[in-house]
Amino acid sequence: xxxxxxxxxxxxxxxxxxxxxxxxxxxxxxxxxxxxxxxxxxxxxxxxxxxxxxxxxxxxxxxxxxxxxxxxxxxxxxxxxxxxxxxxxxxxxxxxxxxxxxxxxxxxxxxxxxxxxxxxxxxxxxxxxxxxxxxxxxxxxxxxxxxxxxxxxxxxxxxxxxxxxxxxxxxxxxxxxxxxxxxxxxxxxxxxxxxxxxxxxxxxxxxxxxxxxxxxxxxxxxxxxxxxxxxxxxxxxxxxxxxxxxxxxxxxxxxxxxxxxxxxxxxxxxxxxxxxxxxxxxxxxxxxxxxxxxxxxxxxxxxxxxxxxxxxxxxxxxxxxxxxxxxxxxxxxxxxxxxxxxxxxxxxxxxxxxxxxxxxxxxxxxxxxxxxxxxxxxxxxxxxxxxxxxxxxxxxxxxxxxxxxxxxxxxxxxxxxxxxxxxxxxxxxxxxxxxxxxxxxxxxxxxxxxxxxxxxxxxxxxxxxxxxxxxxxxxxxxxxxxxxxxxxxxxxxxxxxxxxxxxxxxxxxxxxxxxxxxxxxxxxxxxxxxxxxxxxxxxxxxxxxxxxxxxxxxxxxxxxxxxxxxxxxxxxxxxxxxxxxxxxxxxxxxxxxxxxxxxxxxxxxxxxxxxxxxxxxxxxxxxxxxxxxxxxxxxxxxxxxxxxxxxxxxxxxxxxxxxxxxxxxxxxxxxxxxxxxxxxxxxxxxxxxxxxxxxxxxxxxxxxxxx
Numbered sequence: 001x002x003x004x005x006x007x008x009x010x011x012x013x014x015x016x017x018x019x020x021x022x023x024x025x026x027x028x029x030x031x032x033x034x035x036x037x038x039x040x041x042x043x044x045x046x047x048x049x050x051x052x053x054x055x056x057x058x059x060x061x062x063x064x065x066x067x068x069x070x071x072x073x074x075x076x077x078x079x080x081x082x083x084x085x086x087x088x089x090x091x092x093x094x095x096x097x098x099x100x101x102x103x104x105x106x107x108x109x110x111x112x113x114x115x116x117x118x119x120x121x122x123x124x125x126x127x128x129x130x131x132x133x134x135x136x137x138x139x140x141x142x143x144x145x146x147x148x149x150x151x152x153x154x155x156x157x158x159x160x161x162x163x164x165x166x167x168x169x170x171x172x173x174x175x176x177x178x179x180x181x182x183x184x185x186x187x188x189x190x191x192x193x194x195x196x197x198x199x200x201x202x203x204x205x206x207x208x209x210x211x212x213x214x215x216x217x218x219x220x221x222x223x224x225x226x227x228x229x230x231x232x233x234x235x236x237x238x239x240x241x242x243x244x245x246x247x248x249x250x251x252x253x254x255x256x257x258x259x260x261x262x263x264x265x266x267x268x269x270x271x272x273x274x275x276x277x278x279x280x281x282x283x284x285x286x287x288x289x290x291x292x293x294x295x296x297x298x299x300x301x302x303x304x305x306x307x308x309x310x311x312x313x314x315x316x317x318x319x320x321x322x323x324x325x326x327x328x329x330x331x332x333x334x335x336x337x338x339x340x341x342x343x344x345x346x347x348x349x350x351x352x353x354x355x356x357x358x359x360x361x362x363x364x365x366x367x368x369x370x371x372x373x374x375x376x377x378x379x380x381x382x383x384x385x386x387x388x389x390x391x392x393x394x395x396x397x398x399x400x401x402x403x404x405x406x407x408x409x410x411x412x413x414x415x416x417x418x419x420x421x422x423x424x425x426x427x428x429x430x431x432x433x434x435x436x437x438x439x440x441x442x443x444x445x446x447x448x449x450x451x452x453x454x455x456x457x458x459x460x461x462x463x464x465x466x467x468x469x470x471x472x473x474x475x476x477x478x479x480x481x482x483x484x485x486x487x488x489x490x491x492x493x494x495x496x497x498x499x500x501x502x503x504x505x506x507x508x509x510x511x512x513x514x515x516x517x518x519x520x521x522x523x524x525x526x527x528x529x530x531x532x533x534x535x536x537x538x539x540x541x542x543x544x545x546x547x548x549x550x551x552x553x554x555x556x557x558x559x560x561x562x563x564x565x566x567x568x569x570x571x572x573x574x575x576x577x578x579x580x581x582x583x584x585x586x587x588x589x590x591x592x593x594x595x596x597x598x599x600x601x602x603x604x605x606x607x608x609x610x611x612x613x614x615x616x617x618x619x620x621x622x623x624x625x626x627x628x629x630x631x632x633x634x635x636x637x638x639x640x641x642x643x644x645x646x647x648x649x650x651x652x653x654x655x656x657x658x659x660x661x662x663x664x665x666x667x668x669x670x671x672x673x674x675x676x677x678x679x680x681x682x683x684x685x686x687x688x689x690x691x692x693x694x695x696x697x698x699x700x701x702x703x704x705x706x707x
Contacts, residue, residue: 081267081323083287083298085610088239088405088644089637090305095208095230097164099149099178102157102225102663107182107195112154114183115197119146119164124173124625127201134220135177137196143177151183166204168230170408171460171632174204180219180226200226208409209463212656225663229656235310237407239303240340242400244268244286244318245296246374249393251322251333265323266295266333272307273315280317283307288323299399304340312341318395320374334374334392346370347400370397406650408636411643414651417466417541421528422454422499422548424489424507426477427519429552429582439550439580440515442508449579449617450548452624454503457546458496460632468492469541472502473527476519476552480512486523518554521547525562525574532570540651542571542639546631551582556590564601568608573638575631578616587614609641610634 097119104113120143122128128136128143139145146166152158168174179199181191188194198219207215207230214229251264267288271280283306289295308314316339322331347370374393412418430439441448447455458470471491477484489506493499507513524547532543566572576591578584590599591614599607613634620626643649 080285081265081288081325083267083300084284086284086301087303087306087637088301089407089640090236090303092167092169092305093236093407093409094233094305094310095166095168095204096233097166098160098229098231100157100159100227100229101180101219102227102659103221103223104156104158104180104182104197104219105221105224107184107197112156113195113197114151114153115155115158116151116181116183117149117160118179118181118191119148120144120177120179121146122175122177122201124175126175126177128177133201134218135179135199135201137179138191139177139179146176165233166230168204168208168409170205170636171629173460175201176204177201178226178228196220198224198226200228202228203463204230205460205463209412211654213409213413214656216657216659216662223663225659227659232407232409232413234404235305236303237404237410238305238310239301239403239405240307240400241299241301241403242343243297243299243398245294245396245398246320247294247394247396249293249295249320249333249374251293251331251392264293264333265290265325266292266320267323268297268318268320270302270307271317271319272309273317293393296398304402308340312344313339316340316343320393320395332376334376336372336374336395338372343397343400344402347397371395372397405640405644408639410650411540411542411639412464413653415466415540415654416464416651417469417539418461418464419532419535419541419543420458420461420465420470420493420499421473421524421531421543421545422457422471423473423475423521423524423546424450424503425519425547425549425552425579426474426507426513426515427550427552428515428517429519429550430515430580433515440507442504447624449622449624450507451500451503453548453577453579453617453628455496455500456624456628457631458499460628461544462495465494466539466541468494469535470494470499472499472506473524474506474513475521475524475547475549476516478514478516481514483516485520486527519549519552520555521553521559522555522562525559525566528572529562529566529570532572536571540648542573542642544573544575544632544635546575546577548577548579549587550580551578551584551587553587556586560590560599561601563612564599564605564607567611571639571642572611573635574612575635576612576614577627577631578614578618581618584614584616584618590614609638609645611638 099117101115104115107113120139122140122143126140126142128140147162147164149160149162152160166174166176177199179191180197182195182197184195185193198221200215200217202215202217207213207228212229213231214227216225216227218224219226246266246268249264249266265288267286269282269286270284271282273279274281284300284302286297286300289297304310304312308316315337317335317337319335320333322333324331349368349370372395373391374395375389376392377387378390379387431437433440435441439449442451461470468491470493472489472493474487474489475485477487479487490502493502524545528543528545532541535541535543563574566574576587578587591612599612601607613631615627615630617624617627620630
């Protein structure tokens with residue numbers, strides 16, 4: 001028994017000792033684990049801090065790299081210290097489309113046609129036509145209906161009162177289809193229930209480039225005619241000229257940034273309200289004034305369509321910001337919300353003064369400068385909900401007036417001609433000519449980049465060509481074994497088809513043509529400047545010099561002086577289009593328009609106006625339509641800037657043709673055709689058979705040749 005008790009005590013001691021040692025080991029393990037965890041957290045925190053600092057340094061280094069490579073972060077960035085360029089042309093030209101018809105056929109026995117028109121928008125190069133070039137009776141799936149006119153009851157020559165408001169963009173084709181119907185079933189919206197009288201297909205470029213901005217199309221009946229006219233609205237030409245200043249701007253200090261108020265670099269943005277989502281969109285920004293709490297900014301001009309969509313009572317917000325050169329968080333100072341109408345009224349406010357000598361009250365211009373309070377939203381203290389407005393300064397309206405500046409269409413409707421000069425890179429930068437890798441490689445199945453760009457460019461500009469004034473030039477080519485820095489392939493061209501045929505004839509299928517070593521731009525600019533100045537003395541014209549290049553231009557720096565002189569003296573714009581996948585960084589630097597890199601001549605005088613633009617097929621994945629769209633985007637602004645700067649006004653509009661003469665000629669022609677047909681029917685019975693003449697079959701090669 002004693003032995004057993006002794007064993008139990010020993011076992012108990014062992015258990016207690018094991019538990020104690022286990023607890024001690026557990027405490028030591030927890031302690032060491034906590035120490036290791038604390039050390040790990042400390043190391044992680046230090047590494048995190050170092051990572052954040054490294055990230056900040058990386059961001060600053062990236063910004064500096066961008067600055068050193070491009071000279072600026074982004075010219076049109078909302079956070080740049082440079083002002084966005086002022087402009088005097090609206091992004092789109094609003095026009096009213098009017099439709100009238102003549103000599104409509106009589107579909108019903110007892111009454112004349114009850115006609116109405118329907119307008120559709122179609123994709124570019126859309127051609128839903130059947131015989132005689134008239135659209136099909138019903139629209140296709142890709143057509144989008146714009147609207148319908150009223151019904152003109154029982155009339156042969158209807159002029160529809162309802163007009164269609166459209167937006168014309170110069171660098172786009174914008175195809176539209178108009179169909180004319182005779183109401184057969186009243187109140188029926190399905191067009192199948194009405195008789196089809198005909199229609200027409202046109203682009204807005206063709207319409208606005210025609211005489212009197214009017215085109216006439218024949219309908220299904222021989223002497224029936226549809227006339228479509230485009231009238232530009234005045235709101236397109238209205239521009240707001242303004243200049244602002246501020247006084248005693250207050251910038252709240254941040255806990256992380258203890259900068260003094262005197263080092264504030266304020267600039268302001270102009271923002272308009274999008275009614276769809278009630279968001280504010282930045283449309284323009286001013287330059288930043290260094291270290292000034294009472295800045296005065298430079299004068300600017302913006303089209304009213306861009307600011308308020310032509311409605312002077314739409315809200316406009318002016319927000320003031322503090323520019324940070326290190327591109328950290330841009331500080332918001334305050335805002336002023338108003339309308340263009342209020343700005344104009346306060347800036348041109350008149351004061352009533354009583355003239356004692358005349359004994360009456362007269363209105364004179366007020367000499368007081370209108371001011372607005374700059375406010376900033378601030379959260380309420382002590383847990384109160386909502387915000388309150390706090391005054392942070394004063395905004396002064398030094399100038400605000402509305403002026404009218406002619407649009408590009410005003411000059412075009414007066415007979416101004418758009419002349420096109422195309423220069424083609426003919427050097428070995430295009431690869432071996434006979435290889436399928438060559439940029440000049442041609443085939444009957446598809447167009448290369450040169451061909452696609454030339455065709456698209458010509459199809460847009462040809463609408464405003466007044467005569468055969470376009471030309472095609474080769475740069476760096478070898479013709480008959482002789483090297484030419486500049487060689488004229490063809491002149492007196494007009495349409496995109498003419499330009500494409502000139503390229504095929506002189507480069508694609510010319511055995512005497514070989515590629516040279518290098519391309520020089522200077523001879524072409526000299527020739528274009530000389531020809532443009534000579535032509536503008538006898539007629540109103542503007543030249544678009546377009547250069548297609550593979551990137552091997554060796555005299556870019558030598559052309560700067562020529563470009564500065566051309567910008568001042570000649571009505572010309574230079575568009576450089578990069579073809580292929582080469583590096584175009586040198587050309588991009590030449591075409592850059594930021595303030596740090598403005599082109600200057602040998603005397604240090606900056607270029608008078610922007611005339612250079614660059615775009616490449618590489619930027620848009622080889623999409624020729626998008627490339628030409630971007631290339632021609634700046635032409636309206638550059639054209640209007642040249643003419644207004646030199647005091648050149650649009651010529652009187654060219655009147656529309658007298659369509660009554662055309663209608664009479666069509667009527668006489670239809671009568672003569674009917675009389676000849678009746679004489680022929682008496683002599684031959686076979687002419688009555690549709691199968692014998694092929695009239696109604698629409699099959700066979702002979703029928704195709706007749707059409």
